Amino acid sequence: MLRTRVIPTLLLRGESLVKTVRFGKFTYVGDPANTVRIFNELEVDELIFLDISASKEGREPNFKVLEDIANECFMPLGYGGGISSLRHAQTILEIGFEKIAINTQSFVNKELITEIADVYGSQAVIASIDVKTGFFGKPSVRSLGGKLNKKYDPVVWAKEVESLGAGEILLTCIDREGTWNGFDLEIVKSVTEAVSIPVIAHGGAGSIEHLRQVVKKANASAVALGSMVVFQKKGMGVLVNFPDREVLEEVLS
Amino acid sequence: MIAIINYGMGNLGSMNNMFKRIGVKASIESQLGRIEQAEKLVLPGVGSFDAAMNRLNAITGLRDLLEDKVMNEKIPILGVCLGMQILTSASEEGRQPGLGWIKGEAKRFPRHDTLKVPHMGWNIASRESASLLTKNIGNESRYYFVHSYYVRVDNQSHSIMRTHYGFGFDSAIGNKNIYGVQFHPEKSHRFGMQILKNFSEI
Amino acid sequence: MIKSCTRCIYDENVSGISFDVERICCYCRQIETLSKDFKTATPDGEREFERIVDKIKRDGRNKKYDVVIGVSGGTDSSYMLHLAKEKRLRPLAVHYDNTWNTAIATQNIKKVITKLNIDLYTYVIDCHEQNQILLAFMKAGICGADAATDLALAEIMYRAANKHGIKYVFEGHSFQAEGVSPIGNSYTDGQFIKSVVKNHSKIRLSSYPNMTFFRFLRWIIFARIKKIRPLWYLKYNKDSAQKLLEKEYGWEYYGGHHLENRIASFDHSFLMPNKFNVDQRNNSLSAAVRSGFISRKKAIEEYAKEPVLEEGLLEYVKKRLQLSDQDFEDIMNGPIRTFKDYKTYKKRFERLRLLFYFLAKANLVPMSFYYKYCFPIKEQK
Numbered sequence A: 001m002l003r004t005r006v007i008p009t010l011l012l013r014g015e016s017l018v019k020t021v022r023f024g025k026f027t028y029v030g031d032p033a034n035t036v037r038i039f040n041e042l043e044v045d046e047l048i049f050l051d052i053s054a055s056k057e058g059r060e061p062n063f064k065v066l067e068d069i070a071n072e073c074f075m076p077l078g079y080g081g082g083i084s085s086l087r088h089a090q091t092i093l094e095i096g097f098e099k100i101a102i103n104t105q106s107f108v109n110k111e112l113i114t115e116i117a118d119v120y121g122s123q124a125v126i127a128s129i130d131v132k133t134g135f136f137g138k139p140s141v142r143s144l145g146g147k148l149n150k151k152y153d154p155v156v157w158a159k160e161v162e163s164l165g166a167g168e169i170l171l172t173c174i175d176r177e178g179t180w181n182g183f184d185l186e187i188v189k190s191v192t193e194a195v196s197i198p199v200i201a202h203g204g205a206g207s208i209e210h211l212r213q214v215v216k217k218a219n220a221s222a223v224a225l226g227s228m229v230v231f232q233k234k235g236m237g238v239l240v241n242f243p244d245r246e247v248l249e250e251v252l253s
Numbered sequence B: 001m002i003a004i005i006n007y008g009m010g011n012l013g014s015m016n017n018m019f020k021r022i023g024v025k026a027s028i029e030s031q032l033g034r035i036e037q038a039e040k041l042v043l044p045g046v047g048s049f050d051a052a053m054n055r056l057n058a059i060t061g062l063r064d065l066l067e068d069k070v071m072n073e074k075i076p077i078l079g080v081c082l083g084m085q086i087l088t089s090a091s092e093e094g095r096q097p098g099l100g101w102i103k104g105e106a107k108r109f110p111r112h113d114t115l116k117v118p119h120m121g122w123n124i125a126s127r128e129s130a131s132l133l134t135k136n137i138g139n140e141s142r143y144y145f146v147h148s149y150y151v152r153v154d155n156q157s158h159s160i161m162r163t164h165y166g167f168g169f170d171s172a173i174g175n176k177n178i179y180g181v182q183f184h185p186e187k188s189h190r191f192g193m194q195i196l197k198n199f200s201e202i
Numbered sequence C: 001m002i003k004s005c006t007r008c009i010y011d012e013n014v015s016g017i018s019f020d021v022e023r024i025c026c027y028c029r030q031i032e033t034l035s036k037d038f039k040t041a042t043p044d045g046e047r048e049f050e051r052i053v054d055k056i057k058r059d060g061r062n063k064k065y066d067v068v069i070g071v072s073g074g075t076d077s078s079y080m081l082h083l084a085k086e087k088r089l090r091p092l093a094v095h096y097d098n099t100w101n102t103a104i105a106t107q108n109i110k111k112v113i114t115k116l117n118i119d120l121y122t123y124v125i126d127c128h129e130q131n132q133i134l135l136a137f138m139k140a141g142i143c144g145a146d147a148a149t150d151l152a153l154a155e156i157m158y159r160a161a162n163k164h165g166i167k168y169v170f171e172g173h174s175f176q177a178e179g180v181s182p183i184g185n186s187y188t189d190g191q192f193i194k195s196v197v198k199n200h201s202k203i204r205l206s207s208y209p210n211m212t213f214f215r216f217l218r219w220i221i222f223a224r225i226k227k228i229r230p231l232w233y234l235k236y237n238k239d240s241a242q243k244l245l246e247k248e249y250g251w252e253y254y255g256g257h258h259l260e261n262r263i264a265s266f267d268h269s270f271l272m273p274n275k276f277n278v279d280q281r282n283n284s285l286s287a288a289v290r291s292g293f294i295s296r297k298k299a300i301e302e303y304a305k306e307p308v309l310e311e312g313l314l315e316y317v318k319k320r321l322q323l324s325d326q327d328f329e330d331i332m333n334g335p336i337r338t339f340k341d342y343k344t345y346k347k348r349f350e351r352l353r354l355l356f357y358f359l360a361k362a363n364l365v366p367m368s369f370y371y372k373y374c375f376p377i378k379e380q381k
Helices: A032-041 A063-070 A086-095 A111-120 A154-164 A185-194 A208-216 A245-252 B012-021 B032-037 B049-058 B062-072 B189-200 C026-038 C043-059 C075-086 C103-116 C127-140 C147-163 C190-200 C213-222 C238-249 C262-276 C281-290 C296-304 C313-321 C325-332 C346-351 C353-361 C367-373
Strands: A005-013 A016-020 A026-030 A047-051 A077-080 A099-102 A125-133 A139-143 A168-173 A199-202 A222-225 B002-005 B026-029 B040-043 B077-080 B104-108 B119-127 B142-147 B149-153 B159-164 B168-175 B178-181 C067-070 C091-097 C119-124 C168-170 C226-228
Touching: A005 A026, A005 A032, A005 A199, A016 A032, A026 A032, A026 C119, A032 A047, A032 A063, A032 C103, A032 C313, A047 A099, A063 A077, A063 A086, A077 A125, A086 A099, A086 A111, A099 A111, A111 A125, A111 A154, A125 A154, A125 A185, A139 A154, A154 A168, A154 A185, A168 A185, A168 A222, A185 A199, A185 A208, A208 A222, A208 A245, B002 B012, B002 B032, B012 B026, B012 B189, B026 B032, B032 B062, B040 B062, B040 B189, B049 B062, B062 B077, B119 B168, B142 B189, B149 B168, C026 C281, C026 C367, C067 C075, C067 C147, C075 C091, C075 C103, C075 C238, C091 C103, C091 C147, C103 C119, C103 C238, C119 C147, C127 C147, C127 C190, C127 C313, C147 C168, C147 C190, C147 C213, C190 C213, C262 C313, C281 C296, C313 C325, C346 C353, C346 C367, C353 C367
Parallel strands: A005 A047, A005 A222, A047 A077, A077 A099, A099 A125, A125 A168, A168 A199, A199 A222, B002 B026, B002 B040, B040 B077, B077 B178, C067 C091, C067 C168, C091 C119, C168 C226
Antiparallel strands: A005 A016, A016 A026, A125 A139, B104 B149, B119 B142, B119 B159, B159 B168, B168 B178
């Protein structure tokens, strides 16, 4: 049987690795290639890299950094950030990544999802959906690193990207990101119930118990970890790490 | 020297990287002359069955060269993921016939309530029958899978490893010098390294 | 016939060495003196350490932490954490991340501090700046290319201590386990770092936490942060320490002194032996011989073996420093220089010898600092 995937999700800002809180304040984490090397040594299941400044700055992915990352990795890799054409996707996949994550571009040109899925298969396309809860408690989808409110309901948008051909959804709750307070189970569940493709829950993981909850109660197919894998604990120093495999097996099987 | 065949399908860089990491001489080749000189071949593949067969057949002389090297010279060949599926007779995914070197067929995973398609993630492959490909491999070895179609071989003795996803399917197959793995060894850490190492020593 | 010490395995090639009438080397004598001063591995030494621990507790009473411990994931620093908790201290672990860590290092740190419930403060240098600093040292031809990391860790520990009002820093150095590092092999000071970087790179130090002379004085004279080396008082055997760490915390050994970090690993296992003909394994081996843990014969045998080099390490170094094979060759064949070729604080330390003697007596600087920095270095043959 498949073990639930636990995916360290690392944020790139230019050529550096950082970690943010609620998509805002960021802390410098270190060198991307060395960090990947460590995760490789720790034999993690999969890695996702998101360039959080590419779309905002209107630039392309940094292919050199991606090459440095890919040739350290012997596990599946996903990348998102600034992808706006099939050519970008092709270059990244040829560098050695398995999956492309599309976020901002899916609002500008949603056909891109279908285009990439048609050529490379749905399993190569992750639709990255950032969600923030508005003033009146209603969650809505954001783009451009959380800056632009698209005003879509996450469930509606999730169904849309599924129909466009995305193979998975990376669902990030902006309000929980970097807080260690646990996932937003309600939002995650509403999306997992609406689509048949796997949903990776992202934003808020602070303990193994949170992982158990989002998988068992909210039916997430996989979990993405941010702060938990780059800091010793909440509020403390940078320390690249990964939970013990046996503990994960026990909790998530 | 191991040639990783570049016919326009598949993530070749990672495969090459892993061979390099384990100290085995390998290179990505698209020229027939170079493929001709190889002592072993790796046939990658990502995408759809027909696309793969069409590409393979479209390269002048490639199909014939492969038939010669594999069926006559009997050099070892390893098909990976879609590369394994095209070693068989046919697939539900497409209309083209496969290479037919290992009799069997690829079928789509049925829609299932709890099990999503594609089969994507880490799963265990257990040894089904003895093979040079699976030397030193424990029963709890896990590999990274991502596929929507699975293979059933006609002859049970050609099944080397089995994996469970709703039901059992062949995750590695082999017939004399011809081998195939459904998972991605180049993305499966040390488990994948062991498979590639074994292949290089055949 | 190369002259070598009759007690340890240092020979006349070791920087700054001299032999007395009994053909015992000056480093063995230095350690004899230190052992006597600190009553190492005797009940008196233990009592002295207990006394220090009590003082630390008293001075840290109303603070969140009472002592800072620098950690790397290696044996000595991991053991320090264990020791501190055993003595019921409330340590703050401090880690300097030079962005070249191995997984063993970070996981070891994690395992120990999680089980002991210790907080961690980390300072991460900008990875590109670190690469340029390392490259500068390599181009300069300095033996001990990782001089910057050692100094930065010391600076970070002081900063963390100062921030939390902590007056004590534990260092895991042990002359029982590693001897005293011969001067000339690993000189480091803030002016030196700045000078090498200025002469061999285009960058200016920015995220690198440099310990300038005035910062150094600030920490030791104004903030009065004391450096304590517990392993100078207590009996310490690296093997037993490793077994204990493995058993208690699932800690893992990384194959050799400092090999938990890739810069140190590259430096000790490749750069120093191949370019400078310096193999620092003789430090820990000599120390082991002096402490009676292995025989001199065994140590010599061990030393004759090739240093362990991680698979793919050289490629990784070339990749990060963006060096072609030719560039790398050029560096390996390049000129050799020492700290004497650059601006440093050395002369200043020598002029202030008396001051540092008293500071050492007050535990504000380690006694080994006094020996190493405050005396002119004899030229090698």
